[in-house]
Amino acid sequence: MIEIKDLHASIETDEGEAKEIIKGLNLSIPAGEVHAIMGPNGAGKSTLAYILAGRDDYDVTGGMATLDGQDLLDLAPEERAAAGLFLAFQYPVEIPGVNMSMFLKTSINAIRKQRGEDELDALGMLKLIKAKTKELGIADDMMKRAVNVGFSGGEKKRNEVLQMAMLEPKFCILDETDSGLDIDALKIVAEGVNRLRAENRSFLVITHYQRLLDYIKPDVVHIMADGKIIKSGGPELALELEEKGYAGFIGKAA
Amino acid sequence: MSALALKPENLPTPKDEDWKYTNLSRALGDLKNVPAQDVQEILIHKTSGEVCVKPEDIMWKGVEGQHQNLRLKIVLEKGAQLTLIERHVGDGAYWKNMSTEITLGANARLNHIRIQEDSAESIQTNMVHITMERDAYLNSFSLNMGGKLTRHDIHMVLNGSNIDCSLNGVTLLKGNQHGDTTILMEHTAPHCLSNQFYRTILDDAARGVFQGKVHVHQAAQKTDGYQLSNTLLLSPKAEMDTKPELEIYADDVKCSHGATTGQLDEAPLFYLRSRGLSEAQARMLLVQAFVDEVVDKVSDTALHDEIKEKAGRWLEAALKSDD
Ligand SMILES: Nc1ncnc2c1ncn2[C@@H]1O[C@H](COP(=O)(O)OP(=O)(O)O)[C@@H](O)[C@H]1O
Ligand SMILES: [Mg+2]
Numbered sequence: 001m002i003e004i005k006d007l008h009a010s011i012e013t014d015e016g017e018a019k020e021i022i023k024g025l026n027l028s029i030p031a032g033e034v035h036a037i038m039g040p041n042g043a044g045k046s047t048l049a050y051i052l053a054g055r056d057d058y059d060v061t062g063g064m065a066t067l068d069g070q071d072l073l074d075l076a077p078e079e080r081a082a083a084g085l086f087l088a089f090q091y092p093v094e095i096p097g098v099n100m101s102m103f104l105k106t107s108i109n110a111i112r113k114q115r116g117e118d119e120l121d122a123l124g125m126l127k128l129i130k131a132k133t134k135e136l137g138i139a140d141d142m143m144k145r146a147v148n149v150g151f152s153g154g155e156k157k158r159n160e161v162l163q164m165a166m167l168e169p170k171f172c173i174l175d176e177t178d179s180g181l182d183i184d185a186l187k188i189v190a191e192g193v194n195r196l197r198a199e200n201r202s203f204l205v206i207t208h209y210q211r212l213l214d215y216i217k218p219d220v221v222h223i224m225a226d227g228k229i230i231k232s233g234g235p236e237l238a239l240e241l242e243e244k245g246y247a248g249f250i251g252k253a254a
Numbered sequence: 255m256s257a258l259a260l261k262p263e264n265l266p267t268p269k270d271e272d273w274k275y276t277n278l279s280r281a282l283g284d285l286k287n288v289p290a291q292d293v294q295e296i297l298i299h300k301t302s303g304e305v306c307v308k309p310e311d312i313m314w315k316g317v318e319g320q321h322q323n324l325r326l327k328i329v330l331e332k333g334a335q336l337t338l339i340e341r342h343v344g345d346g347a348y349w350k351n352m353s354t355e356i357t358l359g360a361n362a363r364l365n366h367i368r369i370q371e372d373s374a375e376s377i378q379t380n381m382v383h384i385t386m387e388r389d390a391y392l393n394s395f396s397l398n399m400g401g402k403l404t405r406h407d408i409h410m411v412l413n414g415s416n417i418d419c420s421l422n423g424v425t426l427l428k429g430n431q432h433g434d435t436t437i438l439m440e441h442t443a444p445h446c447l448s449n450q451f452y453r454t455i456l457d458d459a460a461r462g463v464f465q466g467k468v469h470v471h472q473a474a475q476k477t478d479g480y481q482l483s484n485t486l487l488l489s490p491k492a493e494m495d496t497k498p499e500l501e502i503y504a505d506d507v508k509c510s511h512g513a514t515t516g517q518l519d520e521a522p523l524f525y526l527r528s529r530g531l532s533e534a535q536a537r538m539l540l541v542q543a544f545v546d547e548v549v550d551k552v553s554d555t556a557l558h559d560e561i562k563e564k565a566g567r568w569l570e571a572a573l574k575s576d577d
Contacts, residue, residue, distance in 0.1 A: 053524075053528050054524075054527070054528070055524050056524075057520075076527065076532075076533070077524060077527035077528045078527045078528075078530050078531055078532050078533070080528075081527070081528055081529060081530040082530055086528075087528055089525065089528075092525070093521045093522050093524075093525035094522075095522050095525070095526070095540070095543065096543060096547060097542075097543025097544060097546050097547040098539060098540075098543045103529075106531060106535070106539065107526075107529040107530050107531065108530075110529070110530035110531045110532065110535060111529075111530035114530065163529065167529070167530070
C-alpha cells in the first residue's frame with residue numbers, strides 16, 4: 001500500500017538555512033495493516049505526515065514515497081486526496097465563514113469529480129452526513145457552524161474522524177488524534193477508526209501514548225527519533241516504550 | 255446643511271489630515287470645472303409609528319460629463335421602520351457630489367442597504383450625517399464596487415441611550431480604483447452599541463482607505479464600540495491604508511478596534527486542498543467566506559442573496575485573471 005524509501009526532507013529556517021528534519025526514513029505499510037509511530041516531541045512525526053499530504057513548506061531532498069505504486073511526491077495535495085490519502089491533522093485548521101455542511105459537500109464532490117464519479121445529490125449528501133455524524137456522536141447543529149471555529153479540542157478531533165469516514169480513503173494518517181481527548185471521546189474516536197478498518201485500507205497512527213493503542217490495536221509499532229525510524233516491532237514495543245521511556249531506545253540506537 | 259456636499263472651489267486636499275490618502279482634486283480632473291447641475295433630492299419621511307413592510311428601492315444614475323448634486327434625506331420619526339435600498343449606477347465620467355442626511359427618532363429602525371456600482375470613470379463623494387435618538391436601531395450595509403474614486407464620509411452622532419447601530423461594508427476594487435471609507439462615530443449618551451465591520455478586497459493596483467474613529471464622550475458610560483477592518487490583497491501592487499482610532503473620555507466602556515491587511519493564509523488553503531479541493535476552488539471558497547461574513551449582516555434574504563451573487567461574480571473574475 002504505502003512505501004517510503006530513504007526519505008530526506010528539510011525546511012528553510014527563518015535565517016534562510018536548510019534544516020534537515022527527515023533524515024533517511026524507511027516505512028512500508030501493507031494493505032489492511034495499522035502501523036503506529038511513536039516518538040518524542042520534535043522527532044519529525046508531523047513533518048512526515050505533512051510531507052505525505054503535500055504541504056509545500058518542505059523540500060524533499062531525496063528518497064521516494066508511493067501509494068499503491070503511484071508516486072505521491074509529484075502530486076498536488078488535492079490529487080493525493082483523490083488518490084486515497086487522508087491526513088487527520090494534529091491541529092485542525094479553522095475556516096471562518098465556511099460552514100461544516102458546505103465544506104463536507106464541497107470536499108466530497110471535489111474528490112468524486114477527480115475520481116470521475118458523479119456528484120452526490122443533496123439528499124444523498126444529507127443521508128451520508130446524518131449517518132456518519134450519528135456514528136461519531138456529533139450533534140446536528142455542528143453542521144451549521146463554521147469549520148473548526150470555536151470547536152473544543154475534542155470536537156475538532158471528532159471532526160477529523162468524521163471527514164475521514166465520509167471520504168473513505170485508502171490510506172489514513174492520524175496525527176495525535178488522541179491528544180486533548182478525554183477517555184469517552186477517545187473511545188468514540190477509536191471506534192470510528194476501527195469501523196473503517198478494512199482489507200484494502202491502511203492506517204498510520206501517530207501518538208505519544210500507549211493508551212490509544214489499547215483501543216486501536218496496531219499490527220506494527222515504530223519508534224521514530226531525529227527524523228528516522230529507529231526500531232520497529234509488534235504491539236509489545238509500545239508497552240516496552242511506556243516502561244523504559246524514549247531515552248532507553250534513543251540511547252541504544254546511537 | 256448646504257445644497258452641495260463639497261464645494262468645487264474649496265475642495266479638500268491631501269494636506270487635510272482626513273484626506274491624506276485620497277486626492278480628490280487630481281481624480282476629478284476636468285470635472286472640477288464643470289458647473290453643478292440643479293439639486294436632485296430624494297426625501298423619505300416616515301411619520302411616527304409608520305412601519306413599512308415592503309423595502310423601498312431608489313436608484314441614482316450617473317450621467318456622462320455631469321457634476322451631479324445629489325441629496326438624500328431620510329427622516330424616520332419615533333417608532334417608524336423602513337428598509338431602504340439605494341443603488342448607484344451610471345455611464346462614463348461624472349461626479350456624484352452627494353450628501354446624505356439621516357435622522358432616526360426614538361425607537362425608529364432603519365435597514366439601509368447601499369449597492370454602489372458606479373462606472374469605472376466616475377467619481378463619487380458622499381458626505382453622510384446621521385443622528386440617532388434613544389432606542390433607535392440602524393443596520394447599514396454598503397457594497398462598494400464601482401467608481402474610479404469614491405469617498406464615503408460618515409459622521410454619526412448617537413444622541414440617546416440604548417442605541418444599536420452597525421455599519422457594515424464590503425469593498426471590492428480592481429484596476430486603478432480608489433475607495434475611501436472614513437467614519438467618525440460619536441457616542442454622546444450611555445448604553446449604546448456601535449459596530450463597524452468592513453472588509454476590502456483589492457486586486458491589480460487598486461487602493462483602499464479605511465479610517466474609523468470611535469469618539470466616546472464623557473457622558474457615554476457603558477458604551478460598546480467596536481471597529482474591525484480586514485483587507486485581502488490579491489496583487490502585490492494593491493495598497494491599503496487603514497487608520498483605526500479610539501478616543502475615549504468615559505471610564506466604563508468596552509471598545510476595541512482591529513485592522514489586518516494581508517494575503518490568504520496558507521494553512522486553510524492547504525487544509526482545504528488536503529480535502530480534495532483544487533487550489534482555485536479553495537481560494538474561491540476562502541475569499542467568498544471572507545466577504546460572506548459581512549454580507550451575512552444583511553437580514554433581508556432576497557437582498558442578501560443579490561449582494562452575495564454580485565460579490566461572487568466579481569471574485570470569480572478577479573481570481574480567474576490571476577491564474
Ligand atoms: N516551519 C518550521 N521551521 C523550523 N523548524 C521547524 C518547522 N516545522 C517543524 N520544525 C522543526 O522540525 C522538527 C520536527 O517537528 P515536528 O514534525 O512537528 O515533530 P513532532 O510532530 O514529532 O513533534 C522540530 O525540531 C521542529 O522544531
Ligand atoms: Mg507533531
